[in-house]
Every structure is written in structure tokens, then in C-alpha cells.
Amino acid sequence: MAGPATDSGSSAESTYxxxxxxxxxxxxxxxxxxxxxxxxxxxxxxxxTKEMRGGxxxxxxxxxxxxxxxxRGLFGDEPASLEWTYINVFARSIAQAGIAxxxxxxxxxxxxxxxxxxxxxxxxxxxxxxxxxxxVNLLIRTVSLRFLIRxxxxxxxxxxxxxxxxxxxxxxxxxFAVQLGLFYSYLPFMVLPVYAxxxxxxxxxxxxxxxxxxxxxxxxxxxxxxxxxxxxxxxCLLVFIPSLGAFxxxxxxxxxKSFMIGSLIDEQFKKxxxxxxxxxxxSMILMSLVLILLLLYARxxxxxxxx
Amino acid sequence: MTNAxxxxxxxxxxxxxxxxxxxxxxxxxNEFFTLLGPSGCxxxxxxxxxxxxxxxxxxxxxxxxxxxxxxxxxxxxxNTVFQQYALFPHMSxxxxxxxxxxxxxxxxxxxxxxxxxMLEMVHLSDFANRAPAQLSGGQQQRVALARxxxxxxxxxxxxxxxxxxxxxxxxxxxxxLKQLQSxxxxxxxxxxxxxxEALTMSNRIAVMSAGHVQQIGxxxxxxxxxxxxxxxxxxxxxxxxxxxxxxxxxxxxxxxLPGGHRITTSSAARDKGRHHLSIRPExxxxxxxxxxxxxxxxxxxxxxxxxxxxxxxxxxxxMQVRLQNAARITVPSPGDAVGLHLEEGAAxxxxx
Numbered sequence: 001m002a003g004p005a006t007d008s009g010s011s012a013e014s015t016y017x018x019x020x021x022x023x024x025x026x027x028x029x030x031x032x033x034x035x036x037x038x039x040x041x042x043x044x045x046x047x048x049t050k051e052m053r054g055g056x057x058x059x060x061x062x063x064x065x066x067x068x069x070x071x072r073g074l075f076g077d078e079p080a081s082l083e084w085t086y087i088n089v090f091a092r093s094i095a096q097a098g099i100a101x102x103x104x105x106x107x108x109x110x111x112x113x114x115x116x117x118x119x120x121x122x123x124x125x126x127x128x129x130x131x132x133x134x135x136v137n138l139l140i141r142t143v144s145l146r147f148l149i150r151x152x153x154x155x156x157x158x159x160x161x162x163x164x165x166x167x168x169x170x171x172x173x174x175x176f177a178v179q180l181g182l183f184y185s186y187l188p189f190m191v192l193p194v195y196a197x198x199x200x201x202x203x204x205x206x207x208x209x210x211x212x213x214x215x216x217x218x219x220x221x222x223x224x225x226x227x228x229x230x231x232x233x234x235x236c237l238l239v240f241i242p243s244l245g246a247f248x249x250x251x252x253x254x255x256x257k258s259f260m261i262g263s264l265i266d267e268q269f270k271k272x273x274x275x276x277x278x279x280x281x282x283s284m285i286l287m288s289l290v291l292i293l294l295l296l297y298a299r300x301x302x303x304x305x306x307x
Numbered sequence: 308m309t310n311a312x313x314x315x316x317x318x319x320x321x322x323x324x325x326x327x328x329x330x331x332x333x334x335x336x337n338e339f340f341t342l343l344g345p346s347g348c349x350x351x352x353x354x355x356x357x358x359x360x361x362x363x364x365x366x367x368x369x370x371x372x373x374x375x376x377x378x379x380x381x382x383x384x385x386n387t388v389f390q391q392y393a394l395f396p397h398m399s400x401x402x403x404x405x406x407x408x409x410x411x412x413x414x415x416x417x418x419x420x421x422x423x424x425m426l427e428m429v430h431l432s433d434f435a436n437r438a439p440a441q442l443s444g445g446q447q448q449r450v451a452l453a454r455x456x457x458x459x460x461x462x463x464x465x466x467x468x469x470x471x472x473x474x475x476x477x478x479x480x481x482x483x484l485k486q487l488q489s490x491x492x493x494x495x496x497x498x499x500x501x502x503x504e505a506l507t508m509s510n511r512i513a514v515m516s517a518g519h520v521q522q523i524g525x526x527x528x529x530x531x532x533x534x535x536x537x538x539x540x541x542x543x544x545x546x547x548x549x550x551x552x553x554x555x556x557x558x559x560x561x562x563x564l565p566g567g568h569r570i571t572t573s574s575a576a577r578d579k580g581r582h583h584l585s586i587r588p589e590x591x592x593x594x595x596x597x598x599x600x601x602x603x604x605x606x607x608x609x610x611x612x613x614x615x616x617x618x619x620x621x622x623x624x625x626m627q628v629r630l631q632n633a634a635r636i637t638v639p640s641p642g643d644a645v646g647l648h649l650e651e652g653a654a655x656x657x658x659x
Contacts, residue, residue, distance in 0.1 A: 205393055208394075211387045212458065213407055
């Protein structure tokens with residue numbers, strides 16, 4: 001005779017198993033519709049032939065990648081060499097995004113620290129204030145920034161009124177303006193994860209380190225930074241990745257020389273001269289680059305964690 | 308000889324709250340000294356001021372004769388064992404123990420060896436490469452101890468280090484701490500609210516309450532000759548009985564109990580009038596009625612090792628008596644008339 005306990009046990013397990021599949025459906029749908037499908041679509045489009053007024057012809061072609069990497073001269077009749085135009089756009093974008101990340105860290109870390117060390121009942125107010133600007137659309141905010149720093153805008157007026165400068169500063173349409181835009185747009189993405197990490201930090205650790213003869217600077221370097229590192233990494237990724245693909249700040253604040261990857265992709269889909277397969281190919285290359293960087297990071301931390 | 312620590316009329320004010328009111332005490336070198344008191348009495352504040360985590364509002368703290376007010380925590384030759392251990396979560400056990408040595412500039416090889424010795428001392432050699440989170444509470448506590456002792460501080464500060472452990476472990480750690488102190492010869496300053504801990508480990512105890520030191524003395528002094536009601540009541544169990552003092556001289560007093568019975572007792576009080584008498588329940592024996600203090604048994608509570616007998620004295624005062632649960636005793640029953648005999652040192656007249 002089979003024991004009743006065994007019976008009910010196995011039936012409970014099979015019930016659990018059969019219930020698992022329908023419960024997973026929403027996740028699969030989410031991942032499929034919002035992740036796999038768009039990326040797959042983009043991958044496919046990057047290998048199609050362009051239609052002259054936007055759109056694609058369903059015919060396999062490597063033209064998009066060829067345009068990105070290979071230079072055959074203005075009329076296509078010279079020997080093939082490496083095309084630097086787009087690689088330079090990438091390099092400049094990486095530099096811009098890198099600087100924006102460092103700036104956000106330099107300002108965001110002390111800000112997060114400040115909020116996390118307030119009494120618990122006032123922390124919520126500070127976090128709320130950080131998010132308030134985000135109730136306004138990013139486009140509007142970027143345009144406002146353009147207005148603020150233009151030649152006869154409020155910033156230059158104020159500086160000239162105060163006698164700090166005699167000529168208006170040419171801020172608009174410079175790399176500086178793009179940098180300001182990126183910094184302003186993505187600062188909260190640094191503050192929030194760093195705040196979450198610092199909030200969990202136990203300040204007795206700092207006391208223990210100071211008690212064991214560590215100076216303030218050493219406490220920061222040896223104790224605080226390693227412990228809150230996951231928050232800093234998360235913040236850096238959340239600033240760096242969208243900055244790399246940003247197009248509003250370079251389009252609205254930068255000049256012709258401040259062209260970034262985001263603007264390049266944007267152009268391919270927006271204008272009648274656009275090239276959908278090329279835009280898709282640039283997106284694929286950008287995504288691969290980000291993935292490679294993430295994998296390198298993951299491998300370096302995995303190596304560190306081995307004893 | 309200079310004292311290890313000298314606290315001179317130290318006051319600490321937090322905003323509008325005064326945590327310490329002009330506290331003075333001296334701690335000798337190689338002493339196991341305990342600051343004992345209920346939460347909020349200022350004992351942890353005093354310890355944190357010695358470590359340098361809190362500034363002294365008024366007064367001074369001397370360490371081996373040197374005023375340490377101007378020194379940052381990292382410049383003071385004292386180390387702390389924290390209540391919640393505060394082990395660095397991103398470092399292995401051995402790196403935690405070696406941290407203070409690293410900060411003092413010891414070379415890698417030397418500090419590895421010394422940290423290894425410290426781990427051996429606390430019986431955790433096998434756990435050197437573990438992360439702190441992989442250890443039990445008791446093990447983490449021992450790592451914290453090894454970490455604080457590794458740089459050979461002149462004074463070790465312990466902030467309720469056993470309070471997070473369960474009872475059995477706490478008792479075992481008491482013995483270990485006491486032994487470590489005598490082996491290393493380092494002055495231990497131990498903060499606790501647990502009177503049993505204080506009595507079993509300390510050379511001397513300072514009993515604190517509401518920002519004042521109530522009494523300083525050996526465990527025996529504190530327990531057997533409490534000065535005031537707070538100390539008598541906080542340390543162990545006692546009967547506090549209001550009495551009339553007839554005569555007092557040279558630390559001895561003649562008092563009248565509520566029932567009219569007169570006894571002579573050691574005294575912390577210096578004047579006549581109404582004072583409180585402390586009578587330790589285990590120093591009282593029950594005899595036949597007619598001899599000693601007359602009382603009636605009201606209740607007998609069985610406690611295993613002891614029996615707690617609640618009696619009412621002539622004159623209506625309630626008292627408790629502790630009898631050891633030995634084979635020779637006769638267990639009284641409620642309603643029995645008994646005569647109480649106060650043993651030598653059972654009673655002490657308090658100053659308030």
C-alpha cells in the first residue's frame with residue numbers, strides 16, 4: 001500500500017510543475033515582444049537593401065556594414081581601405097559618454113552620500129526633489145538648457161551683469177554644451193543606485209577602520225568605496241550606456257563637430273535621405289560594443305571573487 | 308604608577324540632553340574594568356569618547372598620563388570591539404584581523420603571521436579565508452576580538468560585545484575574555500548592562516545610571532556593600548525596607564525595622580533619620596518562631612536550584628528569602644510562622 005504522504009507529496013509537486021508553465025507565460029511574452037523581437041528585427045533589417053525614400057527592399061545585402069567599415073573613395077572606384085568616419089563618431093561618443101559618467105560620479109556620489117546620511121524621515125524628501133525635473137519631458141528640458149546658455153540667454157546676461165565677463169561666452173553648439181546636456185539628463189541615474197548602496201552601508205565599518213588606525217582618506221579608499229562599489233558600477237552603466245546612444249543633447253546643444261552615435265542613427269530613420277539598413281547596422285554595432293564591455297566587466301569581477 | 312585611563316569630570320551634552328554629568332574615574336593598567344548600567348546611563352557614550360568617536364563637551368580624558376582630546380580615533384592607541392562586530396564584509400577573516408597591522412605599516416609577511424597567531428588564539432585558524440558572513444555570531448565575535456587585539460593596543464574597549472550571542476555562548480565567551488585579558492595583560496574596558504557578566508569578569512566595576520557614576524568597586528564591594536538604592540537594586544536581587552536610624556558612627560548603624568525589631572548593620576548612610584535598608588534574600592535563613600525577626604510564610608516558589616520564599620514581617624513589610632534547594636532544608640509551607648535570621652553581612656544601610 002502506498003503511503004498517503006508520498007502520494008500527496010508527488011501530486012503536490014506535479015501540481016506545482018503544471019502551474020509553473022502558465023505562470024511563466026507573462027515573462028516569456030515580455031522578453032519576446034520587448035527584447036527578442038525588436039533586436040531580431042533590427043538585426044534582420046541591417047542585412048537588407050535600402051529603399052531610396054526610407055524603408056527596405058527584402059533582399060540580402062552587406063552594404064550597410066560595408067558603408068560603415070570600408071572606404072572605397074568618393075566614387076567607389078578606389079582600393080578598399082578602413083573607413084574612419086564612423087569609427088571616429090564612435091570614439092568621440094565613447095569619450096563624451098565617459099566624461100559624462102565621470103562628472104555624474106563626481107557630483108552624484110557626494111549627493112547620494114548627503115541624502116543617505118540625512119535622518120530617515122527627510123531622505124524621502126531629498127529623493128523626491130531629485131526626481132522632480134523628470135516630470136518634464138526630456139526634449140523640453142534640453143531645449144530649456146539651450147535657451148539658458150545661448151549667446152544672449154540668462155546665463156550670459158547674468159555673468160555680464162555681474163561683471164565676470166565682458167563678451168558673451170560661446171557655449172551653445174560646443175562639446176561643452178553636449179556634456180552639460182548629458183550630465184544634466186543622466187545625473188539621477190547615478191544618484192539613485194549609489195544612494196541605495198550607501199544607504200545600506202553600516203557607518204560602524206568606518207568607525208572600526210578609523211579605530212584600527214586608518215585615516216579618513218584610507219577609510220574611503222579601503223572600506224567605503226569597495227563596499228558601495230556595486231552601486232557605483234550600476235550608476236556608471238546607467239549613465240554611460242544611454243549617454244553613448246543619446247541624440248537629443250548632441251542634436252539640440254551641440255554643433256556639427258559634436259555629432260554622436262545617437263544622432264547618426266537618428267538621421268538614418270528621420271530624413272528622406274535616411275538609410276534604414278545602415279541605421280540598423282550602426283545600432284547593432286553599438287549594441288555589440290556595449291555587450292562586449294559588459295562581458296569584459298563581468299569576467300573581471302568573476303575573476304576577483306575567486307579566492 | 309600612572310593609570311591606564313583617567314577620566315576627569317567629563318561632561319557630554321547632546322543638544323539639550325546631558326548624557327554624562329561630570330564623571331570621574333581611574334582605570335589601572337592591566338585591569339579588567341567594567342562600566343555597568345541600564346541602557347541610556349551614558350556608559351557607551353563614555354566608551355566612545357575614549358575611542359574618539361564622540362567629542363568631550365567638558366573635562367578631560369588621559370591615556371597613560373597623556374590628554375587625548377586632540378587625537379583622532381586613528382591616532383589613539385586603543386582598539387574597540389563593537390557590539391555588532393562591524394567586520395569588513397568585503398575582506399576575508401584574516402584580512403580583517405590584519406587590517407590594523409596593515410594600517411600601522413607592517414610588511415605583508417609579518418602581518419600574515421601575526422594575524423594567524425591571533426586567529427589561533429581565538430580558535431579560528433581554519434576559518435582564515437572565509438568571508439565574515441559565512442561565520443556564526445560567536446565566531447564573528449571572536450574575529451572582532453582578534454582584529455582589535457592584533458595591533459596590541461594599550462587599552463581594549465569592548466562595547467557590549469556579548470549581547471548578541473545566545474546564553475550558552477555568552478557564558479563560554481566570558482571565561483575566554485577573562486582569560487585573554489590575563490594572558491595579554493592589556494587593560495580591558497568592558498561596557499555591559501548585564502550584571503552577571505560584570506560580576507564574573509571584572510576586577511572592578513563602575514555602576515552608572517542617568518549620566519552619573521553611582522559606585523566604583525570590586526564585584527564583592529558592589530554586591531555586598533552597595534552605597535545606594537540604585538546599586539543595591541540593580542545588582543542582584545534585594546529587599547529594600549524603609550527603616551528608622553537611631554545611631555550611626557564609623558560605618559555602623561543601629562536601625563529599627565518596621566516591626567520594632569532593632570539590628571546593627573554596616574552603613575553607607577552618615578546621618579540619622581529615615582533610610583533604606585538592603586537585605587540580600589540569600590543571606591537570610593528561616594528558623595523556628597520566637598527567635599529573630601517574626602514573620603509568616605505567604606508563598607513558596609520552586610526555582611530549581613533555589614526556593615523563593617515570600618514572607619510578611621511583623622508590622623506588615625513583605626520580604627523575599629532565597630533558600631538553596633539542598634537536601635538538608637525543611638521546605639516551609641504557606642501560613643507557617645517562622646523566625647528570620649540575618650546572616651553576617653545580609654543587611655546594609657543605604658545612603659538614600
